[in-house]
Amino acid sequence: MPKSGYDNTLSAMRTLLAVAAVMSVALTAAPQPPGKPTVTRTPTQIDVDGKRIEVFTLTNAAGVEVTAMTYGAIILSWKTPDRTGKSTDIVLGFEDPARYLKGDSPYFGAIVGRYGNRIGGARFVLDGKPYALAANDGPNHLHGGKRGFDKVIWDGEPVKDSRGVSVAFTRTSPDGEEGYPGALTMRVTYTLTPKNELIVDYLATTDKPTVVNLTQHSYFNLAGDGDILGHELRINADRYTPVDKTLIPTGELAPVEGTPFDFRKPMRIGARVASEHPQMQFGRGYDHNWVLARAGAGLSVAAELYEPSSGRSLQVSTTEPGLQFYSGNFLDGTLTGKGNRVYKHRNGLCLETQHFPDSPNKASFPTTVLRPGEKYRTQTVFVTGVR
Numbered sequence: 001m002p003k004s005g006y007d008n009t010l011s012a013m014r015t016l017l018a019v020a021a022v023m024s025v026a027l028t029a030a031p032q033p034p035g036k037p038t039v040t041r042t043p044t045q046i047d048v049d050g051k052r053i054e055v056f057t058l059t060n061a062a063g064v065e066v067t068a069m070t071y072g073a074i075i076l077s078w079k080t081p082d083r084t085g086k087s088t089d090i091v092l093g094f095e096d097p098a099r100y101l102k103g104d105s106p107y108f109g110a111i112v113g114r115y116g117n118r119i120g121g122a123r124f125v126l127d128g129k130p131y132a133l134a135a136n137d138g139p140n141h142l143h144g145g146k147r148g149f150d151k152v153i154w155d156g157e158p159v160k161d162s163r164g165v166s167v168a169f170t171r172t173s174p175d176g177e178e179g180y181p182g183a184l185t186m187r188v189t190y191t192l193t194p195k196n197e198l199i200v201d202y203l204a205t206t207d208k209p210t211v212v213n214l215t216q217h218s219y220f221n222l223a224g225d226g227d228i229l230g231h232e233l234r235i236n237a238d239r240y241t242p243v244d245k246t247l248i249p250t251g252e253l254a255p256v257e258g259t260p261f262d263f264r265k266p267m268r269i270g271a272r273v274a275s276e277h278p279q280m281q282f283g284r285g286y287d288h289n290w291v292l293a294r295a296g297a298g299l300s301v302a303a304e305l306y307e308p309s310s311g312r313s314l315q316v317s318t319t320e321p322g323l324q325f326y327s328g329n330f331l332d333g334t335l336t337g338k339g340n341r342v343y344k345h346r347n348g349l350c351l352e353t354q355h356f357p358d359s360p361n362k363a364s365f366p367t368t369v370l371r372p373g374e375k376y377r378t379q380t381v382f383v384t385g386v387r
């Protein structure tokens, strides 16, 4: 059939868009006038499963720079100015992308999945069928198993986005990977906006019923160094999900009132981290899921973090129902990261937006089941600033 004028115009437009996309990548690799938002793409010399690891750098006019790579969709660095304008990297990790292949990173900067956090007893039943997963955290399954999404290579591509500069990471997790049913096709996009937001958009579809819970596992330190005990944190939640001694939720939604979990007003993290509260013993500090207070669906503020010495702030908003606040309790000085810094106890903290841990085994929790024909679509927005 001859092509209509409409088809021809469409195909000409597609060609133009493709050329423009390639040009913008090529052009931005050259020195830019100060203040111009850029996205650069740099191949490394490292191959994983026959694919080269690539590194993408997003910058905006306000001097924020975020670097991420195709291995694990890991955020390698996130540089932001302090209140005097001095730029520092506010996330923990390694300088050399190859260092992550050693397999001992505690999920620094990664996209965690297919199920972020724990599934009790490393098993679940879906539509009457039992599924067995790797028990990689005592009796439980943690962060997607032995080789979760943090330890595989994704495809990366700069994308045009009216909101800012963007990189999209895509991957299909095969049916049966780490014991999960269904091939899961994913797209995770990092977009840096002129307003210093880093927008993380998650999209996934499946060809069989499955469970999904994706999160971003950056370890923040708004001072750039030292421990995070002086950081002030507010969490927009009246309730949290208490856990047993293996960190699996009991199913209860307990009030934060009168406990060290009450962050409804900004509190220094160090103020109650050594509390005798039994829940704090289980977590060896904060390692819990908060039930976010929200007025309906959509994006709502989950947490606000502030570091008085640097003046840096971080606001986290999300469409997710929960937030895991992990105070870096398992960091023990055995890992040396960027700038030869030894990562000691509580030198970084994670604010992981998510569905509640062990939801596949808790009928009363919001569901994490994804079925063919449905779209898994969540969004989390991190905004950095100074006060």
Ligand code: GAL
Pocket: 106, 107, 117, 142, 247, 287, 288, 324, 326, 330, 350, 352
């Ligand atoms: C957190 C989790 C912690 C720990 C950490 C990685 O997301 O809540 O219990 O597993 O990841 O070391």
